[in-house]
Amino acid sequence: MKKLIIILLLTLSFGAYANEEIELQSAKINNSDKDSIQRGAKHFVTYCLGCHSAKHIRYLRIAIDVNADPQKVLSDIAPEGASIYDQLHSAMNKHDAEKWFGTQPPDLSLVARSRGADWLYSYLKSYYVDTTKPLGVNNLIFKDTAMPNPLWQLQGEQHAEQRKTIYGEYTKLVINKPGTLTENEFDLFVNDLVNFLVYVGEPVQLERQRLGKYVIFFLLLFLVIAYLLKKEYWQDIH
Numbered sequence: 001m002k003k004l005i006i007i008l009l010l011t012l013s014f015g016a017y018a019n020e021e022i023e024l025q026s027a028k029i030n031n032s033d034k035d036s037i038q039r040g041a042k043h044f045v046t047y048c049l050g051c052h053s054a055k056h057i058r059y060l061r062i063a064i065d066v067n068a069d070p071q072k073v074l075s076d077i078a079p080e081g082a083s084i085y086d087q088l089h090s091a092m093n094k095h096d097a098e099k100w101f102g103t104q105p106p107d108l109s110l111v112a113r114s115r116g117a118d119w120l121y122s123y124l125k126s127y128y129v130d131t132t133k134p135l136g137v138n139n140l141i142f143k144d145t146a147m148p149n150p151l152w153q154l155q156g157e158q159h160a161e162q163r164k165t166i167y168g169e170y171t172k173l174v175i176n177k178p179g180t181l182t183e184n185e186f187d188l189f190v191n192d193l194v195n196f197l198v199y200v201g202e203p204v205q206l207e208r209q210r211l212g213k214y215v216i217f218f219l220l221l222f223l224v225i226a227y228l229l230k231k232e233y234w235q236d237i238h
């Protein structure tokens with residue numbers, strides 16, 4: 001029995017090790033870059049809203065947080081016919097989704113918190129052609145994902161190549177068929193998208209940072225007052 005447990009633990013830890021071997025690429029998250037968040041919102045509506053919702057956020061809230069005119073957000077970002085008070089709802093029918101993908105595309109409001117920004121950034125960049133799969137593609141970060149590559153026209157087609165080094169073998173993804181964006185432009189595109197998803201995960205972050213400065217200022221001021229008060233009281237006792 002003991003041996004069995006040890007073997008189980010060993011295989012588990014090896015499993016975890018194998019998963020961590022693929023290094024994630026780092027996203028450059030910047031909460032205060034409102035232009036980036038705005039661009040990301042537009043990318044999200046154009047390329048993801050077809051299947052995914054982000055129902056914890058409304059168009060109006062985005063407009064307020066990025067200091068944009070709500071009318072402009074409505075005309076430039078929201079899909080046609082949407083109201084400024086709408087949440088980012090996908091029009092995809094749940095039953096259709098089950099039929100097409102075998103699973104429902106999850107709501108993405110909190111995905112940046114559960115998966116992390118680097119994971120999202122790497123995931124969206126790691127599709128490659130794999131003709132043995134039903135979708136014709138696979139993903140290095142999320143193996144056998146049921147999601148087709150939503151950005152293939154922009155990125156182009158990637159192929160997986162096995163490279164050997166003295167430390168062992170690893171897989172490198174190489175673009176053989178360029179898309180409509182250059183590699184740098186695509187990186188920026190995905191980064192904006194992830195920046196937006198991080199913002200959606202915690203929209204009050206910007207507000208909190210602004211308020212935080214006042215709170216610290218107040219605490220410092222109060223410290224001085226408290227000190228003066230203490231001096232005043234103890235004066236009579238001495």
Ligand code: HEC
Nearest residue numbers: 047048050051101103104105106111115145146147148150
């Ligand atoms: C054609 C429909 C479709 C489109 C468009 C689409 N997705 Fe997906 N997505 C899916 C499906 C289906 C899954 C579930 C995959 C699975 O569980 O294997 C998924 C899963 C995901 C996940 C993994 C969630 C998790 O934690 O398991 C993320 C992140 C994601 N999508 C992000 C995006 C982003 C960002 C876009 C826009 C660039 C996008 N998706 C566009 C269908 C879609």
